[in-house]
Amino acid sequence: MPADDVHLGESWSLSPDSRRPLPELIEHKLRELIIGGTFKAGDRLPTEPVLADKLNVARSSLRTALQRLQLQGIVEVRRGLGWYVRRTDLADVDQNLEGRLAAKQFSHTDLLEVRIALETTAASLAAVRADAGELDELAKLNLRYQRASVDDVQEVIESDEEFHSTLIRASHNELLENMYQALVPGLQDCKRHAHPSREVHSRSAGEHEQVVWFLRRHDEVGAKSAMTRHLLGLYNDIVEEDGTPKATHSTYVGVSDNPIWGTSR
Incomplete structure (x- = not known):
């Protein structure tokens, strides 16, 4: 399993694309490292503090990126143990529901x-x-x-x-x-x-x-x-x-705590 001080020679620089949210840039870099073989299926990733330090990002942004990868089935978190690479064959990831959600489709x-x-x-x-x-x-x-x-x-x-x-x-x-x-x-x-x-x-x-x-x-x-x-x-x-009509909310109708939707789109 990769220890936190392994792969120090790898490039951890993020893409300079300022138009993309930071978690997406982190996700892209981690995908790149996995596809490139730096981390293999079953490998434990460095701890969140170490990853955040190497990528020079806040842990909250890193965690969001890891959650995106988790939704795609690429990594998984094992309670008390950390983050692990679940799969490296990423070709069909975006075809499942989780991948589509993560890709904002x-x-x-x-x-x-x-x-x-x-x-x-x-x-x-x-x-x-x-x-x-x-x-x-x-x-x-x-x-x-x-x-x-x-x-x-x-x-x-x-x-x-x-x-x-x-x-x-x-x-x-x-x-x-x-x-x-x-x-x-x-x-x-x-x-x-x-x-x-x-x-x-x-x-x-x-x-x-x-x-x-x-x-x-x-x-x-x-x-x-x-x-x-x-x-x-x-x-x-x-x-x-x-131009879709607004949904409203009233505490004085039927089931009082539900939204009242506008017309269907």
Whole structure:
């Protein structure tokens, strides 16, 4: 197995393509190293701190890249042991669902509609399952997001993703978490596409806080409703660009915590 100090002679420089998000550049470099034979099937990758240092990137960006590769079946994480190369025959990777998701081959609206279904369910589950430590962590992560400068796009995206991923984990539903992680690469691209103004950023932080407020009170309906309202904001920012009627949300109709969709596309 490769140790953390092996392959020091390999080129770890990232592509200079500034138009692509950093996690994509990291993913491309790791793919390159795997295809080139630096790492073989069954090999353990260096630890995250070592990889981040060699690539000169933040661990959060590295972790996103590793998650992208995990979704494609290229690497896998073994709890307590680290990241391992799962396969090196990458020719057909993009043909499966995970590969298509990682390659962003679905529309932003499709991704967001599935996200709303998953994350609102996760919010209601977290309201009855999250422990005090997880709730405190969510509050801290929202504070980080609130303090992020809107001019620092990467920090805004990463702090927002940390908040939402932590909420998903707080649902204590492993399948739901795995399904959500499959959406993460496309969602991050979507967030870059809809980079918020200061007003939208402030509103979003307030909505995060409201979700946490309901979670602390173990109110699953309130938490789901608050999360629905929050996610529909981003959804409508995207869909209104092509003239699609906005989805709405009301606490006074039928099943009160569900979105009311506009006409089908």
